Amino acid sequence: xxxxxxxxxxxxxxxxxxxxxxxxxxxxxxxxxxxxxxxxxxxxxxxxxxxxxxxxxxxxxxxxxxxxxxxxxxxxxxxxxxxxxxxxxxxxxxxxxxxxxxxxxxxxxxxxxxxxxxxxxxxxxxxxxxxxxxxxxxxxxxxxxxxxxxxxxxxxxxxxxxxxxxxxxxxxxxxxxxxxxxxxxxxxxx
Numbered sequence: 001x002x003x004x005x006x007x008x009x010x011x012x013x014x015x016x017x018x019x020x021x022x023x024x025x026x027x028x029x030x031x032x033x034x035x036x037x038x039x040x041x042x043x044x045x046x047x048x049x050x051x052x053x054x055x056x057x058x059x060x061x062x063x064x065x066x067x068x069x070x071x072x073x074x075x076x077x078x079x080x081x082x083x084x085x086x087x088x089x090x091x092x093x094x095x096x097x098x099x100x101x102x103x104x105x106x107x108x109x110x111x112x113x114x115x116x117x118x119x120x121x122x123x124x125x126x127x128x129x130x131x132x133x134x135x136x137x138x139x140x141x142x143x144x145x146x147x148x149x150x151x152x153x154x155x156x157x158x159x160x161x162x163x164x165x166x167x168x169x170x171x172x173x174x175x176x177x178x179x180x181x182x183x184x185x186x187x188x189x190x
Contacts, residue, residue, distance in 0.1 A: 024070040129177040
């Protein structure tokens, strides 16, 4: 049986392949040939799923998903829609592949450490555009980019999504002002 699609996987051992043939394939179809075809179709869809998400070793991850699905079936869990169930496992496997978040020192988050080297002309342009904002918008955008956004949302009694939308609109206004002031030569990036 060509269960590995021409590639030997590190995750699928001969024992687990026999387990798949004995336990998982009958769930797919009573006919072994049709079951193998369905298995290969599921595996191909999973490989494509992992390829679209730029995961390393999509073949190995697809095999891992199938093995986890098989384990859940042997635990007695009734699965009504196998492909949806496999996609659910695949999304968890994909999240497991993401690198852990980078830990930063507290000093990195301070406003003083957040200074960025900006060309003097660009800095003057940003300051000019900021001065044209209303005081409330200016204060909001300053807090939005300097403070913790969750705390700012709680303080203002708004959802984080509402803050993002408001900040986006103000930034777009600033970009438009910068474009007008430079006759379209400069694009303001915030």
